[in-house]
Amino acid sequence: MTYEAVIGLEVHVQLKTATKLFCGCRNEFGAEPNSRVCPVCLGLPGALPVPNEAAVIQTILTGLMMGSSIRPRAKFDRKNYFYPDMPKNYQISQYDQPLCLGGEVSLPVLAFPKDAQKEPQALAGKKVRLVRIHLEEDVGKSFHLENCSGIDFNRAGTPLMEIVTEADLTTPEEAFALLTTIREILRYGKVSDVDMEKGQLRCDVNISVRPVGTEAFGTKREIKNLNSISAVRRALKHEIQSQIELVSSGGTVVQETLRWDDARGETIPMRTKEQAHDYRYFPDPDLLPIRTEGRLRTEAERRMPELPETKKSRLRETYGLSEYQASVLASDPPLADYFEKAARSTRNPLTLANLTLNDYLALRQDSPDPMSIPPEYFGQLADLVSDGTLNSRQGREVLAILIQAPRPPKEIAQERGLTQISDSQVLEEFCREAIAANPKSVADFKGGKAAAINSLKGFVMKKTRGQANPQRIHELLESLLREP
Amino acid sequence: MSIAFATIHELRKQLLAKEVHPKEVVESLLDRISSVDSRIKAYNYLHPERALESAEKADVSLPLGGIPIAVKDLISVRGEPCTCSSRLLEGYIAPYDATVIERLRAAGAILLGRTNMDEFAMGSSTENSAWGVTRNPWDLSRVPGGSSGGSAAAVAAQEAIAALGSDTGGSIRQPAAFCGCVGLKPTYGRVSRYGLTAFASSLDQIGPLTKTVADAGLLLEIIAGADPRDNTCEPEPAPSFSTKLGEEIRGMTLGVPKEYFVSGMDPEVEAAMQKAIAHLEGLGAILREISLPHTPYSIATYYLVATAEASANLARFDGMRYGRRAPGCNDLLETYGRTRDEGFGREVKRRILLGTYSLSSGYYDAYYLRAQKVRMRIREDFLTAFRDCQAIVTPTSPMPAFRLGERTEDPLQMYLADIFTIAVNLAGLCAISLPCGFTQAGLPIGLQIIGPMRKEETVLQVGYAYEQSTSWHTLRPPLG
Ligand SMILES: [Zn+2]
16 A cells, blocks of 8 residues: 655744834844843733734735735734743733634745656645744743753744644655745745744644545644754655554554654654643733734735745746746845846846856855946846857956956956957967867867867967857867868 | 821822921831831831932922822832732842833832732732731721732821722722722723733723822822833823812712622611712712623623633743742752742632633633623623713622631632622723721721723712712721
């Protein structure tokens, strides 16, 4: 019997707001422990929460970007359980009236892991349905030292958005693709940086298996607190395999909550005490219900960005880019914006795209702020390359100089004597010299070794210090060698 | 007569005329406290040096300039303890001022000390305090009421000019009635709760305990009004509540709920109430019988809603970040268990358990949710009643102050002490209690005037008309 997995995700994302969800403390990572706290986020007697509108707007915006229905009335509830990193021993969350209900995320091919992009699952264009999106406060962080434990409450009360999917996923790769897509959408909306290193995306996964073709769900197990997209894929792979092995050898899956040890590649059951909770949710009497219609919703709509998939198809259609080029550009919205500005100053956006994706990205890694090149210079550079004034190596050289000190690229090229030699008469002389100096290669070529022409080309390039137009040399050499 | 015996209004005149200096006011109160508080125990702690220091530089031109105010020990004052009369908060020093404290300071008031209360405001007698019971100034063998018993006793015993209390189900009005002073519970949302240690967030309000109705209006004006730090606070600024003081109540319709005059009421309270009604009629008011049919459900509803909220509100007291942590625990669960077991008193534990139970899965619908529905009915009762009257008059409590220990063994009997005050909190209304007579044994009896939401000026107007035409408020307890 073959089995398939049924997977649902709960994705927790830290929102990018200036202040915490219910107080005025700064929402920032890496500050001195317990330096971003106040009576409210420490749960001191008498302190009261006041909702941060920015976080509510970002959650509504996320709902809009994912096609959710924005509820006209939402409320906050208290989720009760004791834990030292939670100052009030209840978490303010949303139980039965979240801000967003439903929604859908499509999985594009390029969101799948590279090694799975040619598989049918990646090509299927699957849509994953969402159950809900809600807003809640994050908890502090415990540190276990040698003889004692410490708690840093800087993170306590920071806004956390939870996206809950239907159990629509069947493979670890789909989960990977979903998270990659969600990450891109959230970055587009400037809702979160989704920086894994900073724990800005954390994920709980529910997994069960069932024989292919059956409808009923198997018993599910949950893996909590996965903190990277690749860890989700690895954990799911491991868990699906072990459930299938268990079931096909006659065993039964027991409902359980697990932790994933990424270094050892195995799941570890969490203590039972941490599982069977009655959270005793009830509406938080300190907080009024949220009316989303009107100002909050209008503001979210105003911030609605062009979505990644829309941008990709527009880049393909407008500039004639490939699916891959469009995706890479779209994955970096500021870069895409820059590309589009530069494209206004070139006749050949495809060359511009190549310059952007091959040279610009490589150079950008070790330069301070390459975006400082005025986009029109970048566009002009693309023209110099596409009309043959510069070869691609020279193009990159000019680009490097542009990054250091922006000036019109034509000036740089002339000043450095970097213009490509395309003059046929000049080039023909170099070619004749090459043929005269390399009788062996000439003989080889004439004997049928087409590749022998490359050493002749290398000779010319060397003589011209790389300024020859390689295409022209090739043509010239061929015609000279074929001369009777 | 000692300065300590003065009202806010009297003192203001004397201070402005420079007949007394704020320092003399503080000294006079400290004298009074040292001569009577060993018998009453109204205060949990005092700050004589700090009070004298602020008296030194007090600006008497401010609305409360140079006037000392006592504060119930569950409101946050920067740099001071805030024990809520609980062992669990031993050692905690509040790092911030409650909004009402900020407003008192801005109005020039002097913070003299912190008054005793039932632990976390849970009780009706101030017997549930980790720091000892407060006694009724009119009869030291009796309770002052609660939970703001310390504030009420301090005002009645002339150990305070005025005080702040908090009222969740009657905790300002019932002790005011038992001690023969004035207690005002403002409309829910009228006064910011920021800095008030929460018992039941949807019911709690801070309010004044004073010697006169006019003082209650003045103190409320200082502390009321919008506060961006409390999401449930009314966004508009508070009006002047005292504008209608002195306006006659002729022609005003006052409702008398028939459900409040049932068996079980102390006959002396009932007699005083009938006299008060006749007196109000004498002032030209039209008294009309009204019905509040859901009254019998108010105690059950209150104890489900209030305890549910309390079970979560009090979860933060775990000894992890502040307060007293049980020593010598081996693990986390033991620390939680023993800290809370040793730190909380019996009544607090009882209510946390009750609240936890009513929120538990499987019981939520039958208890918490049903209680919320009944709460809506109780609110509708009042809305309907206020179509036919401008205010409602009732006794504040069905009995006068009871003896210490008399009801501690029977929580239900204790809960009945709040039977006439609880519905006001459930409906979010405002109400005042003021003296309307004494029993043969010399115990004060309280008259409650309930107004619609945001109609504090009406209850103050009626209260003032009654007070100014009677002399109950001029009597002083026999403390020597
Ligand atoms: Zn804070």
